[in-house]
Amino acid sequence: MKTITFIRHGKSSWDYQVSDLDRPLKERGINDTKLVAEEFKNSGYTVDFIYSSPANRALHTSMIFTRVLDFELNNFKVRKMLYDFSGESVLKFIKSIEDKYHHILIFGHNYAFTTLVNTLGDTYIENVPTAGLIQIEFDIHNWYALQKGKTIKTILPKELR
Template identity: 65%
Template structure:
């Protein structure tokens, strides 16, 4: 069994004249990431390793999750392949993961994450929103063999706000 946890970065700010990779999170993005991370923590899912896009907004979101989950940064890496919007690079990255890892969390971007959630999962998702989390389980022994899995969990900020 292999499980992927896709997390789209939190809401970013367009208030600064910086490159796309350097765009920071808005306050709402920070708050939503904390909200989703806290809810995910209650699921007691054991993550073997976590990876993030190098973009500031994805990296900041990943750090919020890592802190909330009490996750060791020894099991965390930034990877350029996750700075992808189509999903092709992310898919290749996931398919080449070390098979010793069973559950991996990755932080990145749309359109890639909505596309992958729909092609890998068995539940249609119109759009993975900012700070949205989608967990998909595959009945395979190797990452290279993933295709269609079961969408086990979807946590979106709007579902947690009252």
């Protein structure tokens, strides 16, 4: 059994003249991420590894989660393939994950995440909002054999405010 928890980065700011990679989180993005991370922590899931896009907004979101979960940073990596908006690169990345990991968290972007959770999960989600979390479980033993799974958890910040 394998599980992927997709977390879209928190609400980012367009107030600064920086590259897309460098856009920071807004205060609302930070607060929403904390709410979702606390709710996820209370679910009691064990996470094996966390991967993040190198974009500032995704990386900051992932760091909030690692702090809330008291997660060991030895099991955290930034991957350029996750800075993807179509989902193709993210899917290729997932299929390359080491099989010793059973539950991974991935921090990234739309439209990739909305596309992937609808392609891989069994619940239609119109749009994964900023700081939204969607968890999908797969009846597989190897990541390269990724197929349709079961959407088992959805945590949206607007439901927690």
